Structures are given as C-alpha cells and as structure tokens.
Amino acid sequence: MDLNAKQWRALEAICDTFAPGADGVPSATEMGVPQVLWEAVAMNPREAERKQVAQLLSLWDTRVLTALGGGGLGRFSELEPERRERVLLSWCDSRLPQRRAAFQALRKGALLFYYMVPGANGRSPVWDQIGYAGPLGKNPEAPPKALRPLTVDRDTTLECDVCVVGSGAGGGTAAGVLAAAGLDVVVLESGDYYDDEDFDGGELEGYGRMYMYGGGAATHDQSVGLLAGSCLGGGTTVNYTTSFRTPDDVREEWAAQGVPAFESQEYGRSLDAVCERLGVNQEHNSPSMREEMLQRGLTALGWHSDFMPRNVRGCDQGENCGYCGYGCRLGAKQSVVKTWLADAHAAGTRILVKTYAERVVAEGGSARGVEARTADGHRVSVRARAVVAACGAIHTPALLRRSGLQNANIGKHLRLHPATVVWGVYDQDVRPWEGTMQAIYSDQHRFLDDGYGVKYETAAIHPSLLVVFSPWRGSREHARMMEALPSSVPIGVLLRDRDGGEVRVDRDGNPIVRYRLSDYDVGHVRRGVDGAAEIHEAAGAQRIFSSHSRDVSYAPGRDGSRARFAADADACGWDAGHCTYGSFHIMGSARMGGSPETSACNPRGETWEVRDLYVCDASAFPTASGVNPMISIESIAHMNASGIADALR
Ligand SMILES: Cc1cc2nc3c(=O)[nH]c(=O)nc-3n(C[C@H](O)[C@H](O)[C@H](O)COP(=O)(O)OP(=O)(O)OC[C@H]3O[C@@H](n4cnc5c(N)ncnc54)[C@H](O)[C@@H]3O)c2cc1C
Ligand code: SF4
Numbered sequence: 059m060d061l062n063a064k065q066w067r068a069l070e071a072i073c074d075t076f077a078p079g080a081d082g083v084p085s086a087t088e089m090g091v092p093q094v095l096w097e098a099v100a101m102n103p104r105e106a107e108r109k110q111v112a113q114l115l116s117l118w119d120t121r122v123l124t125a126l127g128g129g130g131l132g133r134f135s136e137l138e139p140e141r142r143e144r145v146l147l148s149w150c151d152s153r154l155p156q157r158r159a160a161f162q163a164l165r166k167g168a169l170l171f172y173y174m175v176p177g178a179n180g181r182s183p184v185w186d187q188i189g190y191a192g193p194l195g196k197n198p199e200a201p202p203k204a205l206r207p208l209t210v211d212r213d214t215t216l217e218c219d220v221c222v223v224g225s226g227a228g229g230g231t232a233a234g235v236l237a238a239a240g241l242d243v244v245v246l247e248s249g250d251y252y253d254d255e256d257f258d259g260g261e262l263e264g265y266g267r268m269y270m271y272g273g274g275a276a277t278h279d280q281s282v283g284l285l286a287g288s289c290l291g292g293g294t295t296v297n298y299t300t301s302f303r304t305p306d307d308v309r310e311e312w313a314a315q316g317v318p319a320f321e322s323q324e325y326g327r328s329l330d331a332v333c334e335r336l337g338v339n340q341e342h343n344s345p346s347m348r349e350e351m352l353q354r355g356l357t358a359l360g361w362h363s364d365f366m367p368r369n370v371r372g373c374d375q376g377e378n379c380g381y382c383g384y385g386c387r388l389g390a391k392q393s394v395v396k397t398w399l400a401d402a403h404a405a406g407t408r409i410l411v412k413t414y415a416e417r418v419v420a421e422g423g424s425a426r427g428v429e430a431r432t433a434d435g436h437r438v439s440v441r442a443r444a445v446v447a448a449c450g451a452i453h454t455p456a457l458l459r460r461s462g463l464q465n466a467n468i469g470k471h472l473r474l475h476p477a478t479v480v481w482g483v484y485d486q487d488v489r490p491w492e493g494t495m496q497a498i499y500s501d502q503h504r505f506l507d508d509g510y511g512v513k514y515e516t517a518a519i520h521p522s523l524l525v526v527f528s529p530w531r532g533s534r535e536h537a538r539m540m541e542a543l544p545s546s547v548p549i550g551v552l553l554r555d556r557d558g559g560e561v562r563v564d565r566d567g568n569p570i571v572r573y574r575l576s577d578y579d580v581g582h583v584r585r586g587v588d589g590a591a592e593i594h595e596a597a598g599a600q601r602i603f604s605s606h607s608r609d610v611s612y613a614p615g616r617d618g619s620r621a622r623f624a625a626d627a628d629a630c631g632w633d634a635g636h637c638t639y640g641s642f643h644i645m646g647s648a649r650m651g652g653s654p655e656t657s658a659c660n661p662r663g664e665t666w667e668v669r670d671l672y673v674c675d676a677s678a679f680p681t682a683s684g685v686n687p688m689i690s691i692e693s694i695a696h697m698n699a700s701g702i703a704d705a706l707r
Contacts, residue, residue: 158635226292230394316652346493
C-alpha cells in the first residue's frame with residue numbers, strides 16, 4: 059500500500075510540525091522521516107491498523123478536520139507553524155482516548171525517526187545539535203558468528219524429537235536443556251541471527267532488525283509501548299543484563315496458584331543451573347555517571363540500594379555499555395545465543411531463522427509438529443514428538459489460538475510491569491547514553507501493599523527513550539528538552555502490576571494487546587513517581603519532570619515543589635495518552651496453574667488441552683515476577699524442559 063499525494067502532504071506537514079528544524083538543522087522531511095515512518099507502518103502485520111493510519115492521513119489535511127482541531131478554516135498543511143501546533147495539541151489533550159492515541163502514535167513515530175535516522179553521511183546533524191555522541195560503529199575485532207543456522211531454500215520437512223518455537227530466554231534455554239538430554243531438537247525463530255560483528259550501536263538499525271515490529275509495538279490504545287526482542291536469542295540479545303532470581307515471596311505466590319514446584323528444590327535447582335550457565339555475578343557494577351546521581355539521592359535519603367546481579371563476562375562497564383540494548387559488540391552479554399543455544403547447536407540442534415511458526419499440528423489430542431513459513435515464503439513442516447511454545451508472552455497465546463486451543467485463560471492475565479520515567483536535569487554533563495547498563499537499583503518501595511509496589515532502576519538513555527518518555531508541548535520547548543539530553547538522568551519506576559490485561563487475536567491470527575492500569579496499580583505508580591522525584595531532588599537535580607503528556611515539572615527550591623508536581627501529575631491523569639508507559643517485561647498470558655479453570659497450562663507447563671505441547675517462556679508466569687524476569691523465564695524453561703526430557707527419554 060502506498061500513499062497518494064494528499065496523504066504524503068499530510069504526513070510531511072505533521073512530521074514537520076513536530077520537528078521543523080531551525081538554524082541550519084534540517085526539518086523532519088529534509089531528514090527523510092515521512093518515508094521511513096511510512097515504511098515502519100508497513101511493517102505492522104495488522105492490515106486494519108495500516109488502513110487506519112492511511113485513512114487518518116486522507117482526512118488530516120481537510121478543512122473539516124483542521125477546524126475540529128481548532129485550526130480555523132484553512133487546511134492543516136497551509137497553516138502557520140503555531141496554529142499547526144495548536145491542532146496537534148488539541149489531539150494530545152482531547153477527552154477522546156482514540157484521538158489521544160492517534161496523537162501519541164504520530165508523536166512517537168515522527169520524533170523517534172527524526173532522532174534515529176542517521177542521515178546521508180551516517181552522522182545526523184540533529185545529533186550534533188543535541189550533543190549526542192551517536193553510534194559507536196562496528197567492532198573490527200569482533201569474531202565471526204559461531205552458529206550456523208540451517209539454510210532453507212525450498213519447501214522442507216524435518217523430523218525431530220522436540221520442535222521449539224521461539225529462541226528467546228525461554229526457547230533458547232529449553233533447547234539447551236533438551237539437547238543436553240540427548241534429544242534431537244529443531245528451533246524455529248521468526249527473526250534473523252545477529253551477533254557481535256553486526257552490532258554498531260545504531261538506534262535505527264538496532265530497533266529495525268532486532269525488536270518486535272521494529273520497536274513500534276504498543277497496546278491497542280497506545281497506552282503502553284511494548285518492547286520485545288525479535289531475533290535469534292529474542293530479548294536476551296538486546297536486554298540490559300539484569301539478572302534477579304525469582305524472589306521468595308513471588309515463588310510462594312506462584313506455588314499458591316497450584317504449582318507447588320515453585321517453592322520446591324526442583325525450581326531452586328533450575329534457578330541455580332541458570333545463574334551458573336549465565337555466569338550471573340555482582341562484579342561488573344561500576345556505576346555510570348547517571349547511576350552516581352541515583353546513588354547520591356538514595357544515600358542522602360537513607361533509602362535501600364544494592365548492586366544488580368548481571369549475566370556478563372568481561373563487560374567493559376564503559377563507553378560500549380550504554381549501547382547494550384542494540385547488542386553487545388564485545389560479546390560480554392551472556393545471552394542465550396552465547397550459552398544455551400550455543401550448547402544446543404554444539405549438540406546438533408538445527409536452528410532455523412526467519413521462519414515463522416503458523417500453527418502447532420495436533421493428532422489424537424497430542425502435539426505432533428509445527429507448520430511454519432520462511433520469510434522467503436517456503437513452507438517448513440516439522441514432525442515432532444513434542445512441541446515447546448516459546449514465542450514470548452504476546453505471540454505464544456496467538457500461536458496457541460491459531461492452533462485451535464480454546465482454554466479461556468489463553469491470552470488472559472497478561473502482566474507488563476509498566477514502567478514510567480521521572481527525569482532529572484543536572485548542572486553537569488552525565489552523558490546518559492554511556493556507562494554500565496544497569497549497575498544499581500532500589501527496592502525502597504517494592505512492598506507498598508501485599509507484595510506489590512515499584513522498583514527504581516535507571517538505564518542508558520539515547521534520544522529515542524527521551525523522546526518516548528517526555529511531553530511534546532510545541533517544537534521550541536521540545537528542542538530545549540532534547541538539547542538537555544547530555545545532562546538528563548532517568549529514574550525508571552517499574553511497577554509490579556497486580557491486575558492484568560489480555561492478548562486477543564484478530565481474524566488473521568495476529569495478536570492484539572489490551573491493557574488498562576487498574577486504580578490499585580495506579581496508586582503504586584503515583585507513589586513511585588513521587589519517590590523518584592524525591593530521589594532526584596535529594597541528588598541535586600535542577601529541574602525534574604515526568605512522562606506526562608502535559609508539562610508536569612518543577613525546579614527544586616526555585617520554581618514549584620514536589621507537592622505541586624504531584625498535584626499537576628494527578629490533574630493530567632494516569633491513563634492512556636496522559637502518562638507514558640513502556641513495557642520491557644511481558645508475562646503471564648498462558649499461565650501455569652493448578653486447574654484449567656484458572657490457567658492455560660498444568661504444573662508441568664503442558665497445555666491443559668493438547669498433550670505434549672508445553673509453554674516455556676514468560677507466558678507461563680502465574681503472576682508478575684516483580685523483578686526483571688529473564689532469570690525466572692529461563693528457570694521455568696529449564697524446569698519444564700527437564701520434565702519434557704524425562705517424559706520423552
Ligand atoms: C530492551 C529490553 C531490556 C530488557 N532488560 C532486561 C534485563 O536487564 N533483565 C531481565 O531480566 N529482563 C530484561 N528484559 C526482559 C527479557 O529480556 C524478556 O522478558 C525475555 O527475553 C522474554 O523471554 P521469552 O522467552 O518470553 O520471549 P523472547 O525472549 O521475547 O523470545 C521470543 C522469541 O520468539 C520469536 N517468535 C515470536 N513468534 C514467533 C513465531 N510465530 N515463530 C517463530 N518465532 C517466533 C521472537 O522473534 C523472539 O525471538 C528486557 C527486555 C527488553 C526488550
Ligand atoms: S553493558 Fe556493555 S559490555 Fe556489558 S554486556 Fe552490555 S554492551 Fe556488553
């Protein structure tokens with residue numbers, strides 16, 4: 059689908075209103091943003107959503123829509139910049155959630171690409187304007203790729219003991235365990251294989267190649283952005299290496315859902331085995347400049363802080379590290395590609411990349427294989443004695459539904475650990491894109507109520523994350539905010555959500571995510587945002603602002619107060635389009651439990667409906683893990699895969 063001239067004019071006018079450029083800095087259109095943005099829309103597998111965007115662009119530049127947005131009688135593209143901004147802000151502040159959602163999608167699309175597109179000579183003038191260092195480039199000393207995925211250049215049938223669908227934290231671990239038990243394993247991964255030699259720290263390529271839908275996935279109302287890896291290794295290739303074991307209180311809660319193994323030595327042994335294989339340690343925790351600010355605030359307040367356990371070996375904790383989210387150029391990150399999948403590959407496992415599993419084939423009530431298709435359109439039929447679904451908590455329920463499973467809990471109980479950010483701007487350069495990815499954290503408010511609350515963490519910040527988690531109230535204010543990037547520090551407020559959302563599938567079998575924060579969970583976010591502001595204030599931030607759609611900010615001791623900040627945040631609101639949330643932890647949508655009435659899988663991870671079909675990824679969590687989930691996912695996969703191996707041997 060291509061756009062007509064009218065739609066292009068609308069898209070260019072929108073992009074240039076968000077980012078008009080000035081003083082020799084090019085505008086969004088001059089940077090080629092509309093083209094890249096439209097290419098990104100085309101990556102959305104949901105036809106209905108692609109059509110919606112095209113329809114909006116058809117209407118956007120009409121007099122009626124401009125007048126409705128308070129722009130007067132002209133067409134949007136003919137208005138002077140201030141009036142165009144007013145029109146956009148009328149969408150931002152609309153009482154209608156659909157209009158707010160459209161604004162947020164346009165804002166993120168236009169501005170993200172504006173700051174990510176590298177430009178003609180590979181170095182965007184926009185980066186110089188905001189003082190951003192830009193990508194590191196490839197590591198000339200990176201070793202060649204170690205794994206050899208199977209080449210499929212025609213319709214193919216494979217036979218094996220177990221077909222593992224998805225190669226992320228769960229699938230990669232399951233493959234390693236099953237292969238070590240002597241089983242013949244085939245892994246199907248829809249993304250491609252990238253390794254040390256491919257990583258250059260560029261945001262555009264990083265998101266485009268290795269993240270689900272190019273990093274542009276979100277809940278249906280745009281209320282939560284959804285980040286997940288979609289490449290060999292899944293999230294473990296791009297994640298931030300934080301490696302918490304499942305906390306005891308969470309293990310207890312999970313056991314009470316009908317899976318006693320979570321409190322047993324069996325799960326404890328899986329946790330140990332995973333931490334051992336990933337080399338989890340607390341010896342790579344030299345705080346970056348931005349974490350020194352976090353530490354300073356926590357110390358001044360006398361609040362809890364500790365070092366992050368991390369799955370790294372030889373992590374340089376320096377300039378490279380802030381680029382960890384686009385792959386580790388040094389091979390220090392112990393992703394499943396470096397560990398479990400490497401073990402599986404060495405034991406003979408066949409790995410297929412760019413191969414999308416369409417459905418699981420069942421015969422006589424038991425899983426007997428998988429039907430898949432390569433990116434080039436070749437059919438792949440895998441015959442197997444058992445199937446592991448490990449596509450991540452958005453795609454696993456979709457695969458189960460496409461395969462005809464009916465259990466009402468498939469897709470339900472989705473947890474997202476929605477995270478929002480409170481920003482502090484300091485009177486010194488912190489270059490927040492550099493330094494150890496995540497070295498310290500605080501659990502000061504982890505237990506606000508009945509095991510639920512928030513964690514405080516920070517992460518390296520490149521332009522994209524500042525764009526996503528900050529307000530847009532006009533191009534001048536926005537430019538000032540972006541120019542403060544080198545001295546900005548994020549404190550992430552990571553919610554353990556008690557109440558969940560849902561993954562449904564559309565007519566074509568694509569997942570749609572619905573999620574709304576409950577009042578209970580919003581209460582904890584409010585406390586967390588206030589707590590993060592308190593930390594920044596104690597650390598000496600000059601200005602503090604939130605991720606709301608309006609300007610919710612104060613300058614401690616000079617302009618406003620924390621109480622005012624909290625009141626302004628409440629006045630703006632905490633729901634869709636009013637406060638920005640992102641999810642890096644997607645869980646619980648095909649959960650394990652003690653009964654088919656409350657869960658999708660039995661205590662061994664096998665679906666209640668189809669024998670020999672197991673879930674071994676974050677979907678299997680009975681509730682939110684409350685900590686960054688990778689180690690829990692790998693441990694569940696380790697435990698469930700050990701059970702599968704016992705059953706098949
Ligand atoms: C930027 C980022 C930072 C993070 N940082 C941390 C951290 O520091 N610590 C931590 O504990 N957690 C972190 N996480 C979360 C963690 O990485 C994920 O929770 C974890 O990887 C999820 O594991 P999974 O097995 O459920 O799915 P994934 O790892 O997402 O793997 C699923 C795989 O299945 C593939 N797939 C999907 N559908 C199909 C299909 N139909 N056919 C074939 N393949 C398919 C996908 O392409 C993907 O590769 C982070 C996540 C992100 C995105
Ligand atoms: S923090 Fe840096 S060196 Fe460490 S794993 Fe990440 S990118 Fe690699």
